[in-house]
Amino acid sequence: MNGSARIYLVDDHAMVRQGLRALLTEAGHDVIGDSGDITVALAELQQLAPDIVTVDLSLGSRSGMELLTELQRRQLPCRPLVLTMSAQPRHVGMALKLGACGYVLKGSPSEELLQAIATLRAGRRHLGQGVAELAARALAEGAGDDPFASLSVRERQVVTMVVDGHSSNDIATALHLSPKTVDSYRSRLMTKLGAADVTALVKLALRHGLIRNDG
Secondary structure, eight states: OOSOOEEEEEOSOHHHHHHHHHHHHHTTOEEEEEESOHHHHHHHHHHHOOSEEEEOSEETTEEHHHHHHHHHHHTOSSEEEEEESOOOHHHHHHHHHTTOSEEEETTSOHHHHHHHHHHHHTTOOEEOTTHHHHHHHHHHHOSTTOTTTTOOHHHHHHHHHHHTTOOHHHHHHHHTOOHHHHHHHHHHHHHHHTOSSHHHHHHHHHHTTSSOSOO
16 A cells, blocks of 8 residues: 555635645645535545545535534445544544544644544544544543434434524435425424424534534
8 A cells, every 4th residue: 555545625615625635736645526515525425435535524504524424324435534623522522423533623734634644544543633632521521411412313414404504495405305304303303302493403502512603
């Protein structure tokens, strides 16, 4: 196995993707594709089968957690590397639980990202500078008080899109379900999570780190 990797980039900022492509290409890696859209990314990831996919957690109106969830559900062979601004312990813990093989904070030196790529390429997990401590904090906080911990993959997809403001029709289209099925999911999730309405669900999701409030 040589040191180069076939990499796909997922970030909603085109300039960031261009910068990453230049950095990784100069380092000898093959950037085979990029996108800022989850639906497009999933289709291309299935077709291109990269070794590694970088995942930003903030993807416009959607979340990188949703992408990680779908990668895990489809059992795609690529190794996800989260590259994000979020230094919240719960986000680290959730990303690792959803199959992320690495977690690097944006703003880290470029050498950190290159080391992460090499580590994932060697089949190991990489936590960037300061991230190991965040992961330890997430573990210490535990998931026992996390009402989202017991959700199935599909339930997590639906609730993430609901709290992001998507309509039942939007969710149905994205997840290949009928609007009636999505409505059933919404009703069941409200009951399961003890949320009286969508506003309460959003507050609950923010409190437990399922979504971000920092834009």
